[in-house]
Amino acid sequence: MAIKSKNLKISIGEVEEEREYKEPEGPTPNPDIADLREWDLKLLNRYKPKYYGFIQQCQFCALGHCDLSDNKKGACGTTLEKHLAREGLQLSITGASAHSAHGRHLVEVLIEKYGRNFPLDIAENTELKAPNIQLVCGYKPETVGDLERGLNYIEEQITKLASCLNVGTESSDFDYNSKALHVGMLDHVAMEICDIAQITALNFPKGDPNPKLVEFGFGCVNKEKPVILCIGHNVLAGASVIDYAEANNKDVEICGICCTALDLGRYRTGAKIVGPLSYQLPYIRAGIAEVVISDEQCIRVDLLENLKKLKTPLIATIDKYVSGLEDLDDENPDVIIEKLLSGEIPGCYLHDTEKLGEIAVKVAVNIKERKNNMPENGKTQNLNLYEGAIKKTSQCIKCGLCKKACPVNVDNQLIIQSINHIFNNKTVVCETSEKVIENKETVRVERERKGMKDGIKFLTKDEILESLGKCLFCGRCESWCPRQIPIVSVFTEVYKDRLANDKAKISPGRGAIQDVEIRNVGQPVVFGEIPGILAAVGCSLWPNSGKEVGEILEEFIKRNFIVVVSGCTAMAAASDYSGTCNLFEKYGGNFGAGNIVNVGSCVSNSHITGAAIKIANIFAKRNLRANFEEIADYILNRVGAVGLVWGTMSQKAVSIGNGVMRLGIPVILGPQGVKYRKELLGDIECPYEKDSEIFDYGRKNLGLLDRWKIYNTINGEIFDSEPAPLHLSYAANTKEEVMILISKLTLRPGDNTKGRSIKLSHYIDIYRKYSGKGRYVFPDDLDKFIRVEGDIPMTMSDEIKEILKANNWKPRKIGDPTIVKRMINQGF
Numbered sequence: 001m002a003i004k005s006k007n008l009k010i011s012i013g014e015v016e017e018e019r020e021y022k023e024p025e026g027p028t029p030n031p032d033i034a035d036l037r038e039w040d041l042k043l044l045n046r047y048k049p050k051y052y053g054f055i056q057q058c059q060f061c062a063l064g065h066c067d068l069s070d071n072k073k074g075a076c077g078t079t080l081e082k083h084l085a086r087e088g089l090q091l092s093i094t095g096a097s098a099h100s101a102h103g104r105h106l107v108e109v110l111i112e113k114y115g116r117n118f119p120l121d122i123a124e125n126t127e128l129k130a131p132n133i134q135l136v137c138g139y140k141p142e143t144v145g146d147l148e149r150g151l152n153y154i155e156e157q158i159t160k161l162a163s164c165l166n167v168g169t170e171s172s173d174f175d176y177n178s179k180a181l182h183v184g185m186l187d188h189v190a191m192e193i194c195d196i197a198q199i200t201a202l203n204f205p206k207g208d209p210n211p212k213l214v215e216f217g218f219g220c221v222n223k224e225k226p227v228i229l230c231i232g233h234n235v236l237a238g239a240s241v242i243d244y245a246e247a248n249n250k251d252v253e254i255c256g257i258c259c260t261a262l263d264l265g266r267y268r269t270g271a272k273i274v275g276p277l278s279y280q281l282p283y284i285r286a287g288i289a290e291v292v293i294s295d296e297q298c299i300r301v302d303l304l305e306n307l308k309k310l311k312t313p314l315i316a317t318i319d320k321y322v323s324g325l326e327d328l329d330d331e332n333p334d335v336i337i338e339k340l341l342s343g344e345i346p347g348c349y350l351h352d353t354e355k356l357g358e359i360a361v362k363v364a365v366n367i368k369e370r371k372n373n374m375p376e377n378g379k380t381q382n383l384n385l386y387e388g389a390i391k392k393t394s395q396c397i398k399c400g401l402c403k404k405a406c407p408v409n410v411d412n413q414l415i416i417q418s419i420n421h422i423f424n425n426k427t428v429v430c431e432t433s434e435k436v437i438e439n440k441e442t443v444r445v446e447r448e449r450k451g452m453k454d455g456i457k458f459l460t461k462d463e464i465l466e467s468l469g470k471c472l473f474c475g476r477c478e479s480w481c482p483r484q485i486p487i488v489s490v491f492t493e494v495y496k497d498r499l500a501n502d503k504a505k506i507s508p509g510r511g512a513i514q515d516v517e518i519r520n521v522g523q524p525v526v527f528g529e530i531p532g533i534l535a536a537v538g539c540s541l542w543p544n545s546g547k548e549v550g551e552i553l554e555e556f557i558k559r560n561f562i563v564v565v566s567g568c569t570a571m572a573a574a575s576d577y578s579g580t581c582n583l584f585e586k587y588g589g590n591f592g593a594g595n596i597v598n599v600g601s602c603v604s605n606s607h608i609t610g611a612a613i614k615i616a617n618i619f620a621k622r623n624l625r626a627n628f629e630e631i632a633d634y635i636l637n638r639v640g641a642v643g644l645v646w647g648t649m650s651q652k653a654v655s656i657g658n659g660v661m662r663l664g665i666p667v668i669l670g671p672q673g674v675k676y677r678k679e680l681l682g683d684i685e686c687p688y689e690k691d692s693e694i695f696d697y698g699r700k701n702l703g704l705l706d707r708w709k710i711y712n713t714i715n716g717e718i719f720d721s722e723p724a725p726l727h728l729s730y731a732a733n734t735k736e737e738v739m740i741l742i743s744k745l746t747l748r749p750g751d752n753t754k755g756r757s758i759k760l761s762h763y764i765d766i767y768r769k770y771s772g773k774g775r776y777v778f779p780d781d782l783d784k785f786i787r788v789e790g791d792i793p794m795t796m797s798d799e800i801k802e803i804l805k806a807n808n809w810k811p812r813k814i815g816d817p818t819i820v821k822r823m824i825n826q827g828f
């Protein structure tokens, strides 16, 4: 029950003040799960789902499993398309829940520590503090306590959306897709809550374009000191350890893996960023840490299993990742320290951050002393798990199972045999007799299937090192190996010199984009004179991803794009382990042409969508408050932004991507992207139109246009547009394909002729450079993107005019574009 007066709402257990917000409220404050369905209809009418069912069965209910291949239906009546659309929704809910729960934890802890009225302080020179919250929820948060309101809304929506996964609670793949986009939008609100709470309370850089660079890489960790390694995404545990060490003058090395690492770097520039999540296993096995602290998200399931072998204690600090450990929160710190040091327990669950600092530091210092005092010839404790692993490669029987296991097709069998050949100085013996291998039949069948022969060509040492760049160190191959060869440990041992020298500098993350920066770039971005905004985010989990991401980003930085990164992709931009990227040391951090901006950890992705929203509000003066459809329509038609997720793993990438797409920004996924079940493509026909009434209804009653038709807001005239942006999500296979797509997906109907001409120059140039078709070719679809002669790049004018003539090209009208009928005659 709530009692409302003019400016004050009082409800049982809380006092919630209505903040002043002069901007008129738009049509969709706190939109419910179907309130933005008409916007999704416009998007999904243009961008059709192409589904990927690697497993064409459903085992979701007790009547399953149901074979859904060849148009067969399940016991509930579902089809494969609907099932895959539901799985897409499920992935998105999982990802958004991770950020929402993360936000709830952060806000609760910070309210307890600083009070509900602690004022939000997010970025210098900035009035528009929370663009996602203001756009979606329609209120302006001023204090940490105000963030609870957004969380309440998100949690209610996520519960409702999760209920749609239950059997018999949705029946249309269009609506599953619409709901998945809704979850994505919620995710950006959740991420914004997380990041503005921690920026405020932990005094992270506040939109500083050039925050102090932090040391990055395995080699930057000072192993002379006791090392405490934090893994995950929630910085509070690691920050409390830093606080304790500073207050008690303890000289310990605090470092991190994954987004916790970036946030520790934002908290104190002395914290070291070891690397991305993909390198978790080799880092752990290298015995880098005396104590490991886990928090939440993207932490390996077998972390404790590996740490036990090293006798390195694990302290789990968040109830979402407890790892089967004993809860010692109520225990005396001295008792906990003793239990951990004696090895009585392999670790503990401890969510009291007051105790955590003391326990982690004292245990780390003690273990370090113990290691230092260990006589060389009497070591009782393993210092790492890789030493001697190379010797075990002589056990290899060339069965090829490791190669079959690899999710990214690394020829690990060849690498293992080459390592054995070079490092053990002997060739492998092919043993397939029953005495050495239990699954002999499996091996025989597999070898026959692959047509494998015993004779192989070995790699040189340099080729081995080069090949290891393709390995994600996921460890899947190890459990397939019938000879229990610890393949990741072998690779780590071979790689150890390279790891030891792996050092670079990285921007830990500046947080939000300042309003003043948006004022500077709004016009050139919207008119197309800054050719695009490239936002590269995600896990960067793909063979050679560091190198390839670095090359992609540098290509576009040099072309005056604004390049934005976050999370593990920011780490890939800092170093590709060959020292050739180091983009943060080469380029500036302004949100401006030719710069690279690291916004921070995963949750800082909200500042990327926030920047696009700010362009619509600050530059174009579009109302922001609860006005999602209008702002998204503006971004879709005018802001040449593209998302890139080159190598991805987690479900969070799905929800983040859906949020980006609902805002009208296309996303390019790496080859693994199809594992997320679908692409949304602008050049295929839609299977769901066959059985969905909604598109007919939309065309008759809602002003829904044909695919590439567009309204002119000035007079309501319907005109032909170019296919821009061509796709809403697309899984690319190669770096070269990505390069070409980025330049094409930045084209927008709202480009002015000068901007369009600049963008087309880049498109043509990149096409010539990366298509493999030669230096003088033009893209096949070039004529589609030329509206008037003024769009033609000057330096290629004669040749392009010839092409246009050959294609019977006719000039088209350029209007003020929208796909939302109610935007006509609004006086923009």
Ligand code: SF4
Binding pocket: 405, 406, 407, 408, 409, 410, 412, 470, 471, 472, 473, 474, 475, 476, 477, 478, 487, 488
């Ligand atoms: S560790 Fe993973 S990526 Fe590397 S070879 Fe093994 S299965 Fe492939």
Ligand code: SF4
Binding pocket: 395, 396, 397, 398, 399, 400, 401, 402, 403, 412, 413, 416, 480, 481, 482, 483, 484, 485
């Ligand atoms: S699975 Fe093991 S034994 Fe088989 S080829 Fe790979 S490393 Fe050799």
